[in-house]
Amino acid sequence: MMQRLLRPRSYFAPCRPSQSSPGSAMFRAVSSASLLLLVATVGAHAGGDPALGKKVFNRCIACHEAATDRDKVGPHLMGVVGRTAGTAESFLGHYSEGMKSAGAAGLVWDEANLAEYLRAPKLKVPGNKMAFGGLSNDDDIANVIAYLKADPKP
Numbered sequence: 001m002m003q004r005l006l007r008p009r010s011y012f013a014p015c016r017p018s019q020s021s022p023g024s025a026m027f028r029a030v031s032s033a034s035l036l037l038l039v040a041t042v043g044a045h046a047g048g049d050p051a052l053g054k055k056v057f058n059r060c061i062a063c064h065e066a067a068t069d070r071d072k073v074g075p076h077l078m079g080v081v082g083r084t085a086g087t088a089e090s091f092l093g094h095y096s097e098g099m100k101s102a103g104a105a106g107l108v109w110d111e112a113n114l115a116e117y118l119r120a121p122k123l124k125v126p127g128n129k130m131a132f133g134g135l136s137n138d139d140d141i142a143n144v145i146a147y148l149k150a151d152p153k154p
């Protein structure tokens with residue numbers, strides 16, 4: 001799918017306007033419909049889908065709130081995208097040394113860092129105490145980040 005998108009010329013080739021038989025008009029309609037579908041799918045893939053991410057967040061919800069600033073076992077995640085690691089004010093007394101020093105060393109939860117953390121929490125922030133093995137599916141990761149980024153409210 002990505003590969004096709006990266007080679008738009010070959011993908012567009014069949015619908016050049018110079019081909020005008022009824023058959024190719026039909027083909028043109030079909031292929032622009034599937035192109036729309038392709039763009040929609042890839043768009044959701046690349047940017048993540050907050051609605052799907054809300055479902056993924058069910059795997060976090062035992063330990064995190066994202067729609068309120070209430071802390072659980074883990075810090076609340078409201079506004080976490082763009083926040084420096086280990087700096088949610090209300091959770092300052094509870095972070096691990098690992099998480100606090102990652103933040104002190106400059107780790108900011110931008111989308112790329114969040115994606116790496118959610119894939120492999122222990123690798124990204126050694127010594128952190130989040131008891132979660134990580135998400136293995138890239139779509140789940142992109143979607144849950146989109147959800148967090150949408151600054152979800154109840």
Ligand code: HEC
Nearest residue numbers: 059060063073074075085086095096099128129130131132
């Ligand atoms: C079993 C409980 C648990 C689960 C499940 C869990 N977390 Fe955490 N999470 C924590 C704890 C505890 C911390 C604080 C870690 C530390 O201080 O070392 C944390 C930290 C974080 C941080 C860093 C926050 C900050 O303020 O720096 C993010 C981001 C995060 N979790 C996202 C998630 C997401 C997204 C999920 C679900 C895919 C998830 N977590 C699942 C317990 C959990």
